[in-house]
Structure formats: structure tokens, C-alpha cells
Amino acid sequence: MDFKNVGGLDAQLDDIARRVLASRANPAAARRLGVSHVRGILLSGPPGCGKTLLARELSRLLGAREPQIVNGPEILDKFIGEAERRVRELFLPAEREYEEVGDASALHLIILDEMDAIARKRGSMSADTTGVRDSVVNQLLAKIDGVKSLPNVLVVGLTNRPELLDPALLRPGRLEVQLRVELPDKRGRRDILAIHTRSMREKNALSEDAIDLLDDLSDRGMGARTEHFSGAELAGLVRSAASFALARAVETGLGAGADGMVAAADLERALKEVRPALGTQDEVLKRRYPFGISDCSSSMKRIIRDLTRFTTPVRSSTPRLYSLLLVGAGGDISSGGVGVTALASNAAAESSTKGSDFVRFVTSLDILTESGGDEARAAALAERFSEAREMSHSLLVLDDVDQIVAGSGPGGYSSVMLSTLRALIRTPPPRAGGQSKSLLDGKTLHIIGTTSRSDAACTVLKYFEEDLFPCSLMSNQCKNSSATDPHQIADASALAEALINCLGRVGCKTARRLAEHAVFTSGMSMSPNDMKSAQLAALESILDDLAGDEAIAAKVCEVL
CATH class of the missing domain: 1.10.8.60 (Helicase, Ruva Protein; domain 3)
Structure with missing residues (x-):
């Protein structure tokens, strides 16, 4: 069979030819075997991967009538009974033709795009007080596999979220052929x-x-x-x-x-x-660490090494999910800002060069919705995980995960968001589909969370498999490192030594910001030697203010 207008879907086409087309191409043989025709197909996968095109090609090969393509939301109506009537009207032409000519009737193809909008699990829509969606599911079931089901109808459902569909629709005799349409290789x-x-x-x-x-x-x-x-x-x-x-x-x-x-x-x-919607976000990630990452101490080298090990994609025969939480020592100006966001972003960017085909940086702003309710935020977070599970090797960075799950519950957390995060982190991705026949075709999903709240260890931390605690700087080993801008700061080592002598320990982000304030205060129009002295004097003045006046320290902490 010639699918001349479809490319990159060889495995899916083979399944369709065997399970859907064969019985209709040779109905006599199908009757001899006592096999009935397949009545429904479910095609799922990311947007733009050819689900609708594949359904149209199926109609062409079967010699069917011009397919009826209906977007799921178009079926819904504010008046009770209208949505069910529209479902019945989709099957009406096939019913009339079958009554007139019987088995000589041509095949009628009904394509339901965005099927998850009308066929969600019954009883799951708390906001649907009218029960319209439940009635639509009941009507679909009656038409596809009811007492008066027709042999000249093939229903093709298209969705990006197959997990939302009512399980009754996916049983044999209904949408029994379920195929994943992945991104092409x-x-x-x-x-x-x-x-x-x-x-x-x-x-x-x-x-x-x-x-x-x-x-x-x-x-x-x-x-x-x-x-x-x-x-x-x-x-x-x-x-x-x-x-x-x-x-x-x-x-x-x-x-x-x-x-x-x-x-x-x-x-x-x-x-x-033209850039792909899926894939990596290298530019977004690199903006999170504009001066790079400095391995200026043995502890930092260990953290970077462990992150590299964690984010390296692993070939596995089974789907796996790995999770890790980076905990910064937040709480005050000196020990805060150890760079957990920068470390996570750098690890994610490195992962995209080593085989990860989907990398996303998620903040609390990314899951805000117009309704603002916890249920809507939880659904938005689940959508991010669903996108990641579409790909073979994915990595998600949940920045300030304590803010993502924040709410009015105990400890300042939302119980809905916590339970959602717990379920998502413990659910591995599905087995890879498509054309892969390798034994090592299991999908992998890596999750990196970051937080600066030490009390997260009692709440969020227990959901992650691993944890890392980056330390503050406690020596002046950041000399000439990328933690500071070498074009502006004349003597990074001297400034770092002054910071550590005064504060004892300091986060790398706080150190860089204080150094930048010193540079701005001292000015740049002087010789290199004078610049070093001026910058050091400006920094010492800032540190004296911090040590002598709590109000000034609080203000500087707010600015930083």
C-alpha cells in the first residue's frame, strides 16, 4: 500500500495496514476467519507530527467518503442535549447509506481532533455541573460499540493527552488500535x-x-x-x-x-x-549563568561532577525517571546565593550536548493560570511533565520548587501541588514507540529541582531520589574565575579575600553582586593600580556598613 504523502511513520503505517486495512481490503477472508472490522483508532503524539495527515491518507487508501473532521470543542454546546445531538449527526450519513445499500456501503471516516476536550474520564470534571461531557462520552460509546453499531464507520481520535481519555473508549471494539505518532527520526x-x-x-x-x-x-x-x-x-x-x-x-x-x-x-x-517548538532551550539556560560556572573549590568540583553524572542520558531497556534536588543555604545575605539555579542551568545545557533531546526550565511563573487556583496550577505542572514524556531523553529543571508548590497549606505549601508533584516524580515515562526496535529503547526523564529553603528537606526533599548541597565560598580560590567579570573587576582574588575575612562565608552570587557594587561605586576612569585600590576600598566601605548597621544590611540584602 502506498502512503505517498506520509513520511517518517513506517512503524505506524505497518500497524495500520495489518490491523485496520487488511480486513477491509479482503472482506471475504475476514468473514471466513470470523473477524470483524476495526471500528476505531486513537492517534496520539505531539502537535504537528502528522496525526491528521495520517488519518486523511487512511481515508484515501480505503476509498472512503470524504472524511468528517471535527474539532472536539466544536461539539460542546451550552444547551443541554445539543452536544449529544451533534455526535449523532456525525454518524447519520453512514446510517442512512447502510440502510439503503447494506454491505455495499462505502466506508465513512469520522476524525475527532482534540478528542480529550470531549471524552475525558467520566466524573473527573468537577467544574462540569451539567454533565455534558459525560453524556458525550456515553453517546460516543453507544454509536461506536452499541446495539446498533455500524460496520461502515471508522472513528479516528486525535489527541496530545491520551491519559485524559475515558478508559471505556480504549477497550477492544472501540478505539482499540492505539498508536503513538512520535517526532520523526x-x-x-x-x-x-x-x-x-x-x-x-x-x-x-x-x-x-x-x-x-x-x-x-x-x-x-x-x-x-x-x-x-x-x-x-x-x-x-x-x-x-x-x-x-x-x-x-x-x-x-x-x-x-x-x-x-x-x-x-x-x-x-x-x-x-524556523525553530522547533520541542527540543532544548540552550539560550534560555545560558542566560541563567552569564559569567559561566567556576569550579573554584574541591566541593564545587564535586558538585559539578555529580551533576554531570546525573544528567548524562542513560540507555535503558525500561523507562526510568531520575530526580535530584539542589538545596542552597538561603536565609541571610552572607550564606545565600550559592548558585543552585546557575548550577542546574549549566548541567541542563551540558545535558543537551550529550544526548538529551528535550530540556525545559520551569519556574513558578510558567505554571500561573488565569484562574490562579491550585488545581489549574497542578494541571499546568502536569502538562510540563507530559511534554517531557513525549521525548526519548528529557530533562526538566524545576527552579525554586518550593515556590512552585507554594500555597496556603501547612508550612506554606499547597497540598494539591505537593501531591501532584509527588505523583509526577514517581511516574516513569512510557516506553518509547515509533520505529525503534532496539532493546535499549526505554525513555528516560531527569528532574532537577532547586530551592534555597532549608526547611524544604522536610517537605519537597523527600520526594526526590537524590540531593546535593552546594557550599558557600570559604576561601579566595575564585581568583580570575568566571564568577566575576574580569573586564570590570581588577583583582578578583583581593575582593574575595576581603569578603570572606569580613563575612566568614559567602554565596558566590552574593560575592559577585557585592563586587559589582564596589566596581560601580569606585568608577572605571583610572589606571589599573588605582582601580584595584579604589575597588577594594569601596568594597570595604560596603562591608563596614553591613557590619555596623542592620537596617543598611537589610536594604542591601533586598537589593541583591
Whole structure:
């Protein structure tokens, strides 16, 4: 069977051909075996990976009527009974045709996009006081697998959140064929790009160097360089490259010819313009440690080594989830700011270069919702974990995890958020699907939490498998290190020594901020030797104020 418009989904296509198409392609053999047709398919996976396209191709191969594509939210209605009526109307054309011609009826395909909006677990929607969603699920069950179920109907459900669906819909006889549509691999991306540039090739609108770049499966080819791209994003990449070629043709006044061709340079420019929604966040992570990470003590070297070990993706035969909490010594100006956020961000950025294909930095702001309720925040946090579980090797950084689970409950925490976090951290990702046939195809999910509250050890800490406690600086070994800006601070070692002599111990973030204040106070328009003396004098003045006046110390602590 020729799925000519679908690329990168070989494993899913094989399953569909065997479980869905075979019985309909040879109905006589199916009747002899006593096998009934499959009535429903569930396609799940990240947005833009080709679920709707796959359903349309299925309709074409089966010679079905033009499929009815309905978005789940469109079925819902404020009037009681309207949503159920709309569900019945979807099946009405198939019912009428089957009554007229019987087994000679053509296949009717019903595609329900965003199915999780209408088919959630019954009784799970506390805000749904009318019970409309529960009634919609009941109506779907009656039509797909009821007393008067039809053999000329195939229901295809599409969703990004299969775990939200009512389990009754997933039983045999209903949506019994359940397939994951993952992000395409390198060969799949090459095939998808070939499909989207097929017309260009046929009309000689693609230059030779562009064809070589698209067909190349080495590391320099577009298939390898578009990692984490979905099928929709690859289509957008081709459109972006075509826009550069069209703009060049308009500028030169030519509507056709060599100057109107899409060249390799256009694909290169498009690759910089179109970025995948999934994948890593290297730029976001690096902004969290603008001066880098300094291994200026043996304890810091140990912390960095342990983080590197923890975040390195592990090939496993079973899905695994690993969790670690970085605890900073917060609470006062001297010992606070040991850099747990910077350490976690650096470890996450390093992980993306060693095989992690999904890295996200999550703060309490990222899970705020318009409703602001704990249930909505918990759902937003669960959504972040769900996105991570879509990928093979993922890493989530939960920055200030104590703020993420903050609430009005005991200890300043939300019981809903705590229970949600506990459940999420203890739930491993599903087994990898797609085209992988390796024994080491288990997904891995790494979670790094950070907190500066020592009392987190009694609440959040117990949910994590491991914990690390970065220490404050207690010596002047940060000389010429990246903890301070060498272009501004004339003598980092002298400033660090002054800080430690006065405060005894100091967090690296606090040390850098105090040094920057000293630089700002001393000014920069002087010779190097005078600059060193001025910066040291300014820092000593700030430290004297801190030691002599609690109000000033509190104000500086607030500013920092």
C-alpha cells in the first residue's frame, strides 16, 4: 500500500495496514476467519507530527467518503442535549447509506481532533455541573460499540493527552488500535522534506546543491540538522526557504529561471528562521549563568561532577525517571546565593550536548493560570511533565520548587501541588514507540529541582531520589574565575579575600553582586593600580556598613 504523502511513520503505517486495512481490503477472508472490522483508532503524539495527515491518507487508501473532521470543542454546546445531538449527526450519513445499500456501503471516516476536550474520564470534571461531557462520552460509546453499531464507520481520535481519555473508549471494539505518532527520526525527516519539495523537484525549481543538502543523510544534511522538528515545522521550513527564493526573484524582476530556484543557501537561512517548538532551550539556560560556572573549590568540583553524572542520558531497556534536588543555604545575605539555579542551568545545557533531546526550565511563573487556583496550577505542572514524556531523553529543571508548590497549606505549601508533584516524580515515562526496535529503547526523564529553603528537606526533599548541597565560598580560590567579570573587576582574588575575612562565608552570587557594587561605586576612569585600590576600598566601605548597621544590611540584602 502506498502512503505517498506520509513520511517518517513506517512503524505506524505497518500497524495500520495489518490491523485496520487488511480486513477491509479482503472482506471475504475476514468473514471466513470470523473477524470483524476495526471500528476505531486513537492517534496520539505531539502537535504537528502528522496525526491528521495520517488519518486523511487512511481515508484515501480505503476509498472512503470524504472524511468528517471535527474539532472536539466544536461539539460542546451550552444547551443541554445539543452536544449529544451533534455526535449523532456525525454518524447519520453512514446510517442512512447502510440502510439503503447494506454491505455495499462505502466506508465513512469520522476524525475527532482534540478528542480529550470531549471524552475525558467520566466524573473527573468537577467544574462540569451539567454533565455534558459525560453524556458525550456515553453517546460516543453507544454509536461506536452499541446495539446498533455500524460496520461502515471508522472513528479516528486525535489527541496530545491520551491519559485524559475515558478508559471505556480504549477497550477492544472501540478505539482499540492505539498508536503513538512520535517526532520523526533523521531518515523520517529526510522523507518528509522530500514530500514537501516534490513539486519543486518536478518543476526544476530546486537547485542541485539544495537537492544534495536535502537528500544527504550525513551530519551536514538537512535531515540531521533538523532534529526535534515535527512534520508541520519541516513544512514551514520549506515554505520559509521558498519565500527567500521568491523575494530574490522579485528583487531581480524575474519570475522564473535560475534566480527563482530554491538554493541550498535559502535552506540554510530558513533553518535559522524556523525553530522547533520541542527540543532544548540552550539560550534560555545560558542566560541563567552569564559569567559561566567556576569550579573554584574541591566541593564545587564535586558538585559539578555529580551533576554531570546525573544528567548524562542513560540507555535503558525500561523507562526510568531520575530526580535530584539542589538545596542552597538561603536565609541571610552572607550564606545565600550559592548558585543552585546557575548550577542546574549549566548541567541542563551540558545535558543537551550529550544526548538529551528535550530540556525545559520551569519556574513558578510558567505554571500561573488565569484562574490562579491550585488545581489549574497542578494541571499546568502536569502538562510540563507530559511534554517531557513525549521525548526519548528529557530533562526538566524545576527552579525554586518550593515556590512552585507554594500555597496556603501547612508550612506554606499547597497540598494539591505537593501531591501532584509527588505523583509526577514517581511516574516513569512510557516506553518509547515509533520505529525503534532496539532493546535499549526505554525513555528516560531527569528532574532537577532547586530551592534555597532549608526547611524544604522536610517537605519537597523527600520526594526526590537524590540531593546535593552546594557550599558557600570559604576561601579566595575564585581568583580570575568566571564568577566575576574580569573586564570590570581588577583583582578578583583581593575582593574575595576581603569578603570572606569580613563575612566568614559567602554565596558566590552574593560575592559577585557585592563586587559589582564596589566596581560601580569606585568608577572605571583610572589606571589599573588605582582601580584595584579604589575597588577594594569601596568594597570595604560596603562591608563596614553591613557590619555596623542592620537596617543598611537589610536594604542591601533586598537589593541583591
